[in-house]
Amino acid sequence: MLKAFLSLIESKSLMQFKYLSKSLIDITIDEKDKLENLFEFLAHKGNTIDTIAMQYLKFTDYFLEEQMFFVLNRRYRYSTSDEISKLYNNREFMNNYTIGLGLSSYLWHTHRVLMKLFNKFLSEIRGERRHSLYFEIGPGHGEHFVTAMRNTNFSKYIGIDISETSAERTKEFIKWSLKENRQDWEILNKDFFDYEISDKPNAIVMGEVLEHVENPLSFLNKIYDISTNDTRIYISTAVNAPQLDHIYLFNDIDEVKNMFKKAKLEIIDMAAEASNFASIEKALQKKTAIVVAFILKKQLENN
Amino acid sequence: MTREELYERLNNVFRDVFDDSSITINDKTTAADIEKWDSLEHINLIVTMQKEFGMKFKMGEVRTMKNVGEMADIIIARI
Numbered sequence: 001m002l003k004a005f006l007s008l009i010e011s012k013s014l015m016q017f018k019y020l021s022k023s024l025i026d027i028t029i030d031e032k033d034k035l036e037n038l039f040e041f042l043a044h045k046g047n048t049i050d051t052i053a054m055q056y057l058k059f060t061d062y063f064l065e066e067q068m069f070f071v072l073n074r075r076y077r078y079s080t081s082d083e084i085s086k087l088y089n090n091r092e093f094m095n096n097y098t099i100g101l102g103l104s105s106y107l108w109h110t111h112r113v114l115m116k117l118f119n120k121f122l123s124e125i126r127g128e129r130r131h132s133l134y135f136e137i138g139p140g141h142g143e144h145f146v147t148a149m150r151n152t153n154f155s156k157y158i159g160i161d162i163s164e165t166s167a168e169r170t171k172e173f174i175k176w177s178l179k180e181n182r183q184d185w186e187i188l189n190k191d192f193f194d195y196e197i198s199d200k201p202n203a204i205v206m207g208e209v210l211e212h213v214e215n216p217l218s219f220l221n222k223i224y225d226i227s228t229n230d231t232r233i234y235i236s237t238a239v240n241a242p243q244l245d246h247i248y249l250f251n252d253i254d255e256v257k258n259m260f261k262k263a264k265l266e267i268i269d270m271a272a273e274a275s276n277f278a279s280i281e282k283a284l285q286k287k288t289a290i291v292v293a294f295i296l297k298k299q300l301e302n303n
Numbered sequence: 304m305t306r307e308e309l310y311e312r313l314n315n316v317f318r319d320v321f322d323d324s325s326i327t328i329n330d331k332t333t334a335a336d337i338e339k340w341d342s343l344e345h346i347n348l349i350v351t352m353q354k355e356f357g358m359k360f361k362m363g364e365v366r367t368m369k370n371v372g373e374m375a376d377i378i379i380a381r382i
């Protein structure tokens with residue numbers, strides 16, 4: 001379906017088509033398969049390739065509008081959860097947004113670079129113990145959660161998402177992608193802050209959540225509290241990356257690293273990729289978007 | 304400003320944004336004619352034009368402008 005999707009994009013927006021063509025230059029067969037899986041899931045939910053293309057273009061329109069706002073004002077449009085909660089209640093917006101964001105996981109080279117680090121993270125933690133827990137905060141579209149369920153052997157997988165739409169969407173995506181009827185997972189529609197976790201997770205994943213919250217440090221502190229010395233943590237976020245529901249602005253990569261330091265989380269590995277294949281230096285200088293992902297662990301007490 | 308004068312300044316903006324001194328634009332120039340002109344560079348182009356001419360494009364226009372001629376019409380009407 002990718003071919004049909006791209007030719008529709010070409011007929012509707014040449015500039016977006018050019019962006020995607022460049023972005024897809026180094027896509028792997030595995031990533032293409034995942035993208036096809038997502039197209040098939042969306043089709044199974046009743047979307048035609050035409051509506052998928054239109055929804056993706058709407059998503060990129062929101063994105064371009066915020067980009068303009070950011071270049072002119074050097075800040076994100078909104079800065080509080082209250083302001084963006086209105087967006088989350090807007091069905092049409094959420095629909096376009098979730099579809100666009102899900103597709104961008106593989107369509108955009110920036111997101112594919114993060115996925116590569118995520119796969120590395122999974123291959124290092126695998127988890128074969130009898131009582132072992134994978135815990136994900138804000139699975140959103142469910143792409144990471146499903147990848148983890150496919151490639152690791154934890155005894156339990158728990159995902160928690162504050163948005164009902166996202167929680168439902170993740171559940172559907174899991175059921176659809178993992179055809180066998182697995183009983184080892186649970187998706188909860190809850191705020192991470194109000195959630196009392198009974199077991200300490202062996203792996204914690206939080207993709208693209210920090211930039212959506214007013215106080216990201218408090219999220220990191222809570223992650224620290226629920227980790228053991230052996231817990232491995234994967235966190236991704238974005239720097240200078242305007243989107244309607246981004247409210248916390250990281251101005252550079254060091255700001256993210258310093259926040260980890262404050263939360264007593266130690267960086268084991270990281271990846272960073274700037275939009276449009278720019279170098280990180282150039283992107284920082286021009287204040288264009290960079291996505292970053294980290295593998296972390298709890299800093300030992302005496303450090 | 305005459306259309307010719309506008310085009311001279313527009314040409315400089317294009318050369319600057321796309322970092323290509325061989326660019327020569329006309330009314331019919333579109334993204335198909337300039338290799339680097341994609342959706343992300345489009346934003347840089349629009350912002351640079353707004354600064355150069357001290358005017359603003361509407362978001363609807365940013366999305367739908369098809370060629371340089373349409374851009375020039377909007378700029379002329381607004382400065």
Ligand SMILES: C[S@@+](CC[C@H](N)C(=O)[O-])C[C@H]1O[C@@H](n2cnc3c(N)ncnc32)[C@H](O)[C@@H]1O
Nearest residue numbers: 138139140160161162163166191192207208209
């Ligand atoms: C941009 S999506 C991230 C999707 C996916 N993890 C990724 O990396 O692309 C952010 C998700 O975090 C969820 N979220 C935001 N605040 C949260 C909170 N306090 N507790 C749980 N989930 C939250 C949102 O509902 C949304 O689904």
